[in-house]
Amino acid sequence: MYNRIMLFRVEAGLSRKQLAEMLGVNAQTIGYLERGDYTPSLELGMKLASTFRVRVETLFSLDPFPSVAGALEQEREGPHGKQRT
Amino acid sequence: MANNAHRILEGLDSLAKMTGVPDLDRRMTQALEAEVIRPFRIASAVLLVAVLCGLVLVTGGPWMKGFGFFLVPACYVASGIIRMFSPMRSFARPRDEFEKGLQTLGRVWGFGTVAVLSVGGCFWFGVATSLAEEGFNLWMPRDALEWFLMGLTLVAIEMNVSILAASWALPKSAAETD
Structure with a gap:
């Protein structure tokens, strides 16, 4: 299971401890979640998604998320592959 | 005044x-x-070996027996102290789902090991009793103190196996909490 918890946490300007307090878990557990060492329950996953106001599938995925550089490259190439020379 | x-x-x-x-x-x-859960792999493994050695010493001669009578309760007390700081410790706050899962895993391993040892011990004592009638002398607890030490050994084994299992299941440190 892959997740973007760290990305959204940093984006929201929250420390692990602050996020842990919001969710009622240990800050160490947030660390394990971010590293993918621990897969959360559906309840905790939904609480996380709700905290960041995103959909669960935006936060978690069974496939690796594309890197920011990769996503930008794909965007530049357009929907039909390389178009620019 | x-x-x-x-x-x-x-x-x-x-x-x-x-x-x-x-x-x-x-x-x-x-x-x-402390919020951070730390693994206790080496200490609990050493105590596990020590308590088993203590029980083996109890089966030996008078001098070894005396040392065993000291070692088993000492390991039991040390295991209790280690447990207070291990992933199996109790928390002042409610445990989160990760901590609950870790402790459940530890308990399953600990009680599972003790259950297997208890069943094995019952068979062993049954065989030892039968063989004693035939003149073979296999060790089994004879007096109240030996039975008491057997009990302490099982409790110490449960504590250390559960600490070991929970410690092994603990992912590599994510101690930095900002």
Whole structure:
């Protein structure tokens, strides 16, 4: 299971401890979640998604998320592959 | 009168400070309230081996027996102390789902091991009793103290196996909490 918890946490300007307090878990557990060492329950996953106001599938995925550089490259190439020379 | 009582209390305070107990108590409280869960792999493995050695010594001659009678309860006490700081410890706050899962895994391993050992022990004692009638002497607890030590050994095994299992299941440290 892959997740973007760290990305959204940093984006929201929250420390692990602050996020842990919001969710009622240990800050160490947030660390394990971010590293993918621990897969959360559906309840905790939904609480996380709700905290960041995103959909669960935006936060978690069974496939690796594309890197920011990769996503930008794909965007530049357009929907039909390389178009620019 | 009140002045004398005050002086006595001050004297007792200084005496307590000299012993270092208040400082130790403060450190213990800090360690028990610590948020970070730390693995205890080596300490619990050493205690597990030590308690088993203690039980083997109990089966030996008089001198070895005496040492075993000391070693088993010592390991039991040490295991209890280690457990207070291990992933199997109790928390002042409600445990989160990760901590609950870790402790459940530890308990399953601990009680599972003790269950297997108890069943194995029952068969062993059954065979030992039958063979004793035929003149073969296999060890089994004979008196109350040996039975008591067997009980302590099983409790110590449960504690250390559960600590070991929970410690192995703990992912590599994510101690940095910002």
